[in-house]
Amino acid sequence: MGKLSDILFSAGNFVANKIQQPAVILLYHRVTNLAADPQELAVSPANFDAQLQYLQANYNVLDAAQFLAYAQSGKPFPKRSVLITFDDGYADNYLEALPIMTKQATPALFYITTSKLNTTKEQWWDDLERVLLTGNTLPDTLHININGAAHTFNTVDTAAITGTYYALQAILRFCAPDVIDRAMQYLYSWAGCGSEGRPSHRMMTFDELKAMAASPYVQIGCHTHRHPAVGMLPYAQQLQEIGQSKEILESLLQQPIQHFSYPFGGRKFLGSKRYYNADSIKACKELGLQMVCANYYGQVHSWSNRFALPRILVRDWKEEEFASRMERFFKL
Ligand SMILES: [Zn+2]
Structure with missing residues (x-):
């Protein structure tokens, strides 16, 4: 902006x-x-x-x-109301x-992506970091085909590799899950590393998630099966991705899932609705979801759209900075 x-x-x-x-x-x-x-x-x-x-x-x-x-009542929220949410389902949500x-x-409310639960695999953005930025000896150049487009990246030194990491992130986040999987497979062989993830970046096991859901302080929502930018997918695939995560969690936890958040979740990217769109909202309603969060800056009022609520990202702030930012979050 x-x-x-x-x-x-x-x-x-x-x-x-x-x-x-x-x-x-x-x-x-x-x-x-x-x-x-x-x-x-x-x-x-x-x-x-x-x-x-x-x-x-x-x-x-x-x-x-x-x-x-409160969101369903159409009445204003009580003064200074806050909802804490987590996305993705990392093991540290349970452990730490x-x-x-x-x-x-x-x-807090935890939105869980289901495809990597109970596995040693990392989410693709972490996996990309593991392949590129954790000291693997890499070739000087990367030629990669993604979605029919040929890309060449310089990977000759640390600065070039870091640039390649951010460039690939920006491309892959708008790709379909199978395209991302193929790109990662190619990168494993290019870098000469395996697909095994780091323990520090794993998702929860089924048992950890069950123990988590049993806590009185935890509520569980879904966050798609494979974490695509759903706005890039046709309606049927959006319904499938969102629905699959909801079904897996309902069957694992034996409870109805009413909450969902869009992966990435920005309102617009370069003027287009690539993270979510009208079909995404329709799919959420079709699946019986009751409240859906996006990821763009803003506050919630009684008139806010319950299927695309704004959220504010918290960084690793010390108390003093957190306190001053919270004041601002409620005003501007
Ligand atoms: Zn996410």
Whole structure:
């Protein structure tokens, strides 16, 4: 966004938030200490602990059922309401986030992608990092065909490899899951490494997810089976990807799944709805989902679309920075 549109967007939020007290949905992915985190998805356990303590002291943290009830009621949310959400289903959600949530008696909603659960495989964006950025001896050049297009990347030194990593990320995130799988297979043989993932980047096992779901502080939602940008897929495939994750979780956990979040989830990318679109919303309604989160900046009001709610990404902020950002999240 350019400067003027930023100002207009903030001004619009400011007015809406003056008309009605908003709620805010926070988005986390991981709670752990990582040696490297090129996507900045991890919050350290110490910062997460401090953030939850701050929220408990200064905000009204709702659980997913309470948040849904307000969203369905058409009435304003109680003052300073916050919903905490996590995307993807990393093992550290169970191993590191849950003990802190339990200690702080703070609830959160976890959206789970199902295809890599209970496996040693990493999500493709982590896998790409493993292949390119963890010290494998790589050829000087990468020639790769993705979706019928030939690409050549320089991989001669660290700076070039890092650039290649971000470029491939940007291409693959809009590809269908089988195209991503083929690209990764090609990269394994090009780099001379296997497909086995790092333990530090695995998803939960079925047993961990079941134990997680049994906690009074945890509610579970779905996040597609293979994590595609659903807006790139025809309606039938969107229905299938979303529905499959919902079915797997319902059968594993023996509970109805009412919540979903769009993978990546931005509202628009270069002016087009590649992360989700009208078909995505139709698919969610068809599947009986009750509340769906996206991933674009904004606050939630009684008039917000319950099938594309905004969420605000939390980074690895210390308490002081988190506190000042929270103030801003409710105003602008
Ligand atoms: Zn995700």
